[in-house]
Amino acid sequence: MPRFRPSPPGTRISIDAAAAPARRASRREFLAASAALVTSAAVMPRPAIGQTAAPHVVVVGGGFGGATVARTLKRLDPGVSVTLVEVNRTFTACPFSNGVIAGLRVITEQQFGYDKVVGEGVVLAAGTANLIDTQARTLIVGDGVRLRYDRLVLSPGIDFRWDALPGYDEMAVERMPHAWKAGEQTLLLQKQLEAMEDGGLVVISAPANPFRCPPGPYERASLIAHYLKTKKPRSKLIILDAKDAFSKQRLFQNAWKELYPGLLEWVSLSNGGKVTSVDPSTNTLVTDFGKHEAKVANVIPPQKAGRIAELAGVTDRTGWCPIDPVTFESKLQPNIHVVGDATIAGAMPKSAFTANAQAKVCAAALAKLLRNEKPAEPKLINTCYSLVAPDYGIHVAGVYHPANGVLTEIEGSGGLSKADAPPDVRKLEASFAEGWFKTITSEVFG
Ligand SMILES: Cc1cc2nc3c(=O)[nH]c(=O)nc-3n(C[C@H](O)[C@H](O)[C@H](O)COP(=O)(O)OP(=O)(O)OC[C@H]3O[C@@H](n4cnc5c(N)ncnc54)[C@H](O)[C@@H]3O)c2cc1C
Numbered sequence: 001m002p003r004f005r006p007s008p009p010g011t012r013i014s015i016d017a018a019a020a021p022a023r024r025a026s027r028r029e030f031l032a033a034s035a036a037l038v039t040s041a042a043v044m045p046r047p048a049i050g051q052t053a054a055p056h057v058v059v060v061g062g063g064f065g066g067a068t069v070a071r072t073l074k075r076l077d078p079g080v081s082v083t084l085v086e087v088n089r090t091f092t093a094c095p096f097s098n099g100v101i102a103g104l105r106v107i108t109e110q111q112f113g114y115d116k117v118v119g120e121g122v123v124l125a126a127g128t129a130n131l132i133d134t135q136a137r138t139l140i141v142g143d144g145v146r147l148r149y150d151r152l153v154l155s156p157g158i159d160f161r162w163d164a165l166p167g168y169d170e171m172a173v174e175r176m177p178h179a180w181k182a183g184e185q186t187l188l189l190q191k192q193l194e195a196m197e198d199g200g201l202v203v204i205s206a207p208a209n210p211f212r213c214p215p216g217p218y219e220r221a222s223l224i225a226h227y228l229k230t231k232k233p234r235s236k237l238i239i240l241d242a243k244d245a246f247s248k249q250r251l252f253q254n255a256w257k258e259l260y261p262g263l264l265e266w267v268s269l270s271n272g273g274k275v276t277s278v279d280p281s282t283n284t285l286v287t288d289f290g291k292h293e294a295k296v297a298n299v300i301p302p303q304k305a306g307r308i309a310e311l312a313g314v315t316d317r318t319g320w321c322p323i324d325p326v327t328f329e330s331k332l333q334p335n336i337h338v339v340g341d342a343t344i345a346g347a348m349p350k351s352a353f354t355a356n357a358q359a360k361v362c363a364a365a366l367a368k369l370l371r372n373e374k375p376a377e378p379k380l381i382n383t384c385y386s387l388v389a390p391d392y393g394i395h396v397a398g399v400y401h402p403a404n405g406v407l408t409e410i411e412g413s414g415g416l417s418k419a420d421a422p423p424d425v426r427k428l429e430a431s432f433a434e435g436w437f438k439t440i441t442s443e444v445f446g
Contacts, residue, residue, distance in 0.1 A: 054081040055370045058139055058149040060129040060308055062086030062114060064093075064352040065155030065340030067444050068359035069366075070122045076367040083123040085141055086114070091445065094213065095352050096437050097182040101190045102223035103231075104390055110182055112445035129156075132312040134333050151366055153328075154314065154321075155340040155355065156306025157181070158212045161319065164302040166277035175280040176297040179220075180212060192296045193224065198232040200295030203285055205275040206241045210320065211303045212341050212350045214247035215396070219386040220298070222252065225260040226389045238292060239266045240285060241273040247349070248386060248396050251417055255388040275299070305342035312336055320344045325402035327375050328362040337362050346407035348400050354382045356440055377402060379410070385433035393417075393429030 059070045062084050070084040091112045099105040118124050127142035132152065139147045160178065162169050168176070177192070179185040193202065202224060206217040221239050228235040237260075246252075256264050267273035272289025278299060285292045285299070304310075304319030314321045314330040321338040322331040325346065330336045339362050340355035348354045357380040365375035383397040399413035417429060 054079055055150040056081045056083070056148065057151045057153065057366060057370075058083045058085060058147050059153040059155065060085045060139070061155035061157060061306065061340070062088075062091060062117070062124075063155060063157055063340065063355065064440070064444060065157075065355035065359045066153065067091070067114070067117055068356050069153050069155065069337075069339060069363045071117055071120055071444070072360050072363035073366055074121050076363060077370070078121060080367070080370060081123070082121070083125050083147060084114070084117065085125045085127060085129045085139070085147075087126070087128045089113070089126060092182040092186075093352070093437075093441060094180075094182045094216075095440075097179070097186045098216070098220040098223045099387070099390075100182075100186050101179060101193065101220065102227040103190065103194070104223065107183075107187060110186075112441055114445070116446055129308050130311070132308070132336075134313060134336065137335060149335075150370070151335050151337065152312075153337045153339065153362060153366070154306070154309050154312060154342060155338070155359065156308045157341045158303045158305065158350075159307050161302040161304050165275065165299070167280065168278050168299055168301055172278065172280040172299070176278060176283065176299045178300055179298060180216075180300050180303075189296070189298055193227060196232065196235070196295045199234040200232070200236075201292070202228070202235065202237045202296045202298070203292050203294035204237070204239045204298045205278075205285055205300060206239055206243065206246070206273075207300055207302045208242040208269075208274075210350065211300070213384075214349050214351075215252075215384055215386045217241075217300055218246060218248070218252045219388070221264060221266075222255065222260070222386070222388040223390075225256070225264040229260060229263060233263075235263070237264045239264070239273070240275050240287060240292065241266060241268055242275070243273075244268045244270050247384070248394055248416065250419060251394045252386075252388065254419060255392060255394070259389055259392070305338075309338060309342050314338055315342075316344075318344065325405065325407045326361075326377055327365040327369065328358060329365075337366065346400070347398070347409040348380065348382055348407050349384065351382055351384050352440060353384065353436075354380070356444065357381055380407065383436070385429065385436055387430055387433060388426075389430075391430050392423075392426040393431070393433045394426070395429060395432070 059066045070082050074082045093110045131140040177185045177189040179189040225237050272287045275285045277286045283294045283297045305315050309315050314332050321342050322344045328337045328339050339358040341350040361378040368375045380400045385395045394417040397415045399410045400407045
């Protein structure tokens, strides 16, 4: 008896209990469309070895990593039943969201649906993955619907370490937005900047490593500085940093000297940049060296793997997930794979490019593992573009491979924009950045 009947292409299931009226139809849809999936998944006995059955892979997180795994695996082996669990109906992308904050783009340009993913035969389970029973290989979604998996993939992105920065809690984000998960927070920061009078002080607090998108705080600072320079030129921007060095540092700092002299100041860890506490009631950021009362405060807090990874038992003491660099299987729990920001990926930075690359490797490994074949040793590429101004792009790139159990950068493979490149090259790089965003989002969601 088969464990699952593979759901037909186009199947969506909606799981969260607190459904708005508009979502009740989806719940009925879920009950009908997913009866085969959930009922048989939870109740039917496993087939005897040799019996044909569609293996079931559940992927949690429909972002750059998860949606790519689901789609790639389905393409590689249409016989595998793939369910994608995602809490949001629409995905809002972080790359290029700094442009929204600086008034250069609108948020809808960041938003993508799952129609095309579903159209390829992936079952979309709309809801929050809450609990994982690794022994029974089941996953609880929403208010108690159980999905059984042969292999589980987690790509939940990041969560914030609310205990790490005194004063910064879930309430504080309304006053001092992080905007490090794109959406409402992005718009809040953009509105605060728009409402600020000319002459105001903007402060960005950047965390220690590791965190999502290493060049992200500096791209954000650059684009906010561009906004201030063009709209509110008497204002000032300070980056308070918990580090002494950062990604593409020389390129950023050279560009700041050229484009934003006197407007943008970077304060390193050694110079008292580390924020030790905040007071949202006065918009104050405190360091060992003093206090900064900001008109607009953007606090990017310390981070960890998305909470479901912790619940699955795949995080270690660092709060991130150690993985096998060939299969992306957790080093702590068998049959659970982790990709994207949540992983400890050696030299690979936490980027959408990385998450997408890891996801393809993981999907290829899963297709092999499900056939009891040996996955191939991968090579992975990452390129991170940053905009320092709308027509000023820079990049860093690297190629990585497994070496001694970790992902290591292949010697001599890396590349960085030239320090002395002329303006037309910077402009070209800005267009490459735009091209990259269009390509990756259409590959993952289009
Ligand atoms: C300001 C900013 C700029 C950036 N710019 C770039 C850039 O230019 N280039 C680049 O490559 N990267 C960039 N990044 C980084 C990039 O956004 C992340 O590295 C990437 O999104 C990681 O992919 P992921 O799949 O790990 O997580 P995500 O893309 O965040 O996806 C995680 C998904 O999981 C879902 N989820 C989480 N938990 C659950 C659960 N329990 N149940 C159901 N669903 C769940 C979430 O809703 C989300 O949709 C930027 C990031 C920021 C903040």
